[in-house]
Amino acid sequence: MQNNQKIIGIFGAGGFIGRHLMRQLTKLDYRVKVATRNPYLKGYLKTLGSPGQIELFKSDIFNPEDIKQILNNCDLAINLVGILYETRKQKFDYIHSQFPYLLSNLCNEVGIKNLVHVSALGVKENHISKYAQSxxxxxxxxxxxxxxxxxxxxxIVFGPEDKFFNTFASIAQFSPILPLIGGGKTKFAPIYVGDVAKAIVKTLELNNSKPKIYELGGPENYSFRELMEILLTEIKKKRFLISIPFGAAKFQSYFLQMMPNPLLTPDQVELLKHNNIVSGDHPTLKDLGISGTQIQSILPKYIYRFRAGGQFG
Ligand SMILES: NC(=O)c1ccc[n+]([C@@H]2O[C@H](COP(=O)([O-])OP(=O)(O)OC[C@H]3O[C@@H](n4cnc5c(N)ncnc54)[C@H](OP(=O)(O)O)[C@@H]3O)[C@@H](O)[C@H]2O)c1
Incomplete structure (x- = not known):
C-alpha cells in the first residue's frame, strides 16, 4: 500500500448509502476511517477494501474526542448520519442539526480540506416536518x-437494501391493499444509490471556497401511485391501491409510530404533503457529469425475491 493515499473520515458509513460508497472509495485508493456505534456489527465493511485500507472506530458522535480521533490525519470527511423517525434516545435535532454543527467546527480545528454532508431533498423554510426542519x-x-x-x-434512494421499495414489497406479501397517502399524488425523483455514491466521490475533491448545495434526483419524476404500480408490476402481484386522505393517514400514524420500526409517523405524513423533486434552484447530478440510472434497470435485480417464485417467478 502506498503512503500517499488520502484519508477520509466517514460518519454513518455502516448504513445503506455508506456501504455502496465504500467500494467506490477503496477502488480509488482512498484510506477510510469509519466512525460507528458498533464496529463488531460492521465488520463486513472491511471486506470492501484491501487489508488495512478501512479502519473501524467505536465512536459516540456527541463526544468531541471521539470525533477528533476519526478526523485526525484525515484529508476529507463525509457525514451520512441520519434517522427517519425519532425514538426516546434519538432526536432529529441532535442527529441532524447538532452533530453537523459539532462536526463542522472540529473539521475547521483539525484542518479538513472538504466536508461532504448528505442532507435531504425538499428541505425548506417553514416546513412543518421536524425531520425537514432539523x-x-x-x-x-x-x-x-x-x-x-x-x-x-x-x-428517495433506491437499491438492494433500500427501505422504500423493500418495505412496500414486504407489505404486499401479506396485505391485499397498498395505501396511497393523500391519493398518492406526491412526486418523487428516485435516485439509484450507486449514483448518490458517485456524486459523493465527485464532490469530495471539489475545490470550493464557498459551500455548495446539489439537489440529487434520478432521471424521471414519479408520483407515489406510479411507484407503487411499478413495484407491483415487478413483483408480479395485484393489489388494491387505496387512497387515504392526509387527515386519516395522520390519525393512523399516531398509533403506527408506537411500533418498534414504525411504518408511518405523523412527521412523515407532513413530509408526504410536499413533492420531493429537484427544484431547479441548485446544481444537480447532471452538473457533476453523472447520468442518472433508470429505476427499471435496477429494481428487477433485487426485488424479484418478493415474486411468488423468486427469480424463477
Ligand atoms: N436512503 C434514503 O432514501 C435517503 C434519502 C434522502 C436522504 N438520506 C440521507 O442520507 C444519509 C444516509 O442515509 P442511509 O439511507 O444510508 O441511512 P441508514 O442506512 O439509516 O444509515 C444511517 C447511518 O446513521 C448512523 N447513525 C444513526 N444514528 C446514529 C447515532 N445516534 N450515532 C451515530 N451514528 C448514527 C448509523 O451508523 P452506525 O449504525 O454505523 O453507528 C447508520 O450507519 C442520512 O443522512 C439520510 O437522512 C437518505
Missing part, C-alpha cells in the same frame, strides 16, 4: 461554520 438547520450550521463544504440533497 435537516435544514444542519445545513445552515455547516454553511455558517465550514466554508469548503458540499451539501447533497438526495430524493
Amino acid at each position: 435537516k435544514l438547520q444542519g445545513e445552515k450550521n455547516i454553511l455558517d461554520t465550514f466554508k469548503s463544504s458540499v451539501i447533497l440533497r438526495p430524493s
Whole structure:
C-alpha cells in the first residue's frame, strides 16, 4: 500500500448509502476511517477494501474526542448520519442539526480540506416536518461554520437494501391493499444509490471556497401511485391501491409510530404533503457529469425475491 493515499473520515458509513460508497472509495485508493456505534456489527465493511485500507472506530458522535480521533490525519470527511423517525434516545435535532454543527467546527480545528454532508431533498423554510426542519438547520450550521463544504440533497434512494421499495414489497406479501397517502399524488425523483455514491466521490475533491448545495434526483419524476404500480408490476402481484386522505393517514400514524420500526409517523405524513423533486434552484447530478440510472434497470435485480417464485417467478 502506498503512503500517499488520502484519508477520509466517514460518519454513518455502516448504513445503506455508506456501504455502496465504500467500494467506490477503496477502488480509488482512498484510506477510510469509519466512525460507528458498533464496529463488531460492521465488520463486513472491511471486506470492501484491501487489508488495512478501512479502519473501524467505536465512536459516540456527541463526544468531541471521539470525533477528533476519526478526523485526525484525515484529508476529507463525509457525514451520512441520519434517522427517519425519532425514538426516546434519538432526536432529529441532535442527529441532524447538532452533530453537523459539532462536526463542522472540529473539521475547521483539525484542518479538513472538504466536508461532504448528505442532507435531504425538499428541505425548506417553514416546513412543518421536524425531520425537514432539523435537516435544514444542519445545513445552515455547516454553511455558517465550514466554508469548503458540499451539501447533497438526495430524493428517495433506491437499491438492494433500500427501505422504500423493500418495505412496500414486504407489505404486499401479506396485505391485499397498498395505501396511497393523500391519493398518492406526491412526486418523487428516485435516485439509484450507486449514483448518490458517485456524486459523493465527485464532490469530495471539489475545490470550493464557498459551500455548495446539489439537489440529487434520478432521471424521471414519479408520483407515489406510479411507484407503487411499478413495484407491483415487478413483483408480479395485484393489489388494491387505496387512497387515504392526509387527515386519516395522520390519525393512523399516531398509533403506527408506537411500533418498534414504525411504518408511518405523523412527521412523515407532513413530509408526504410536499413533492420531493429537484427544484431547479441548485446544481444537480447532471452538473457533476453523472447520468442518472433508470429505476427499471435496477429494481428487477433485487426485488424479484418478493415474486411468488423468486427469480424463477
Ligand atoms: N436512503 C434514503 O432514501 C435517503 C434519502 C434522502 C436522504 N438520506 C440521507 O442520507 C444519509 C444516509 O442515509 P442511509 O439511507 O444510508 O441511512 P441508514 O442506512 O439509516 O444509515 C444511517 C447511518 O446513521 C448512523 N447513525 C444513526 N444514528 C446514529 C447515532 N445516534 N450515532 C451515530 N451514528 C448514527 C448509523 O451508523 P452506525 O449504525 O454505523 O453507528 C447508520 O450507519 C442520512 O443522512 C439520510 O437522512 C437518505
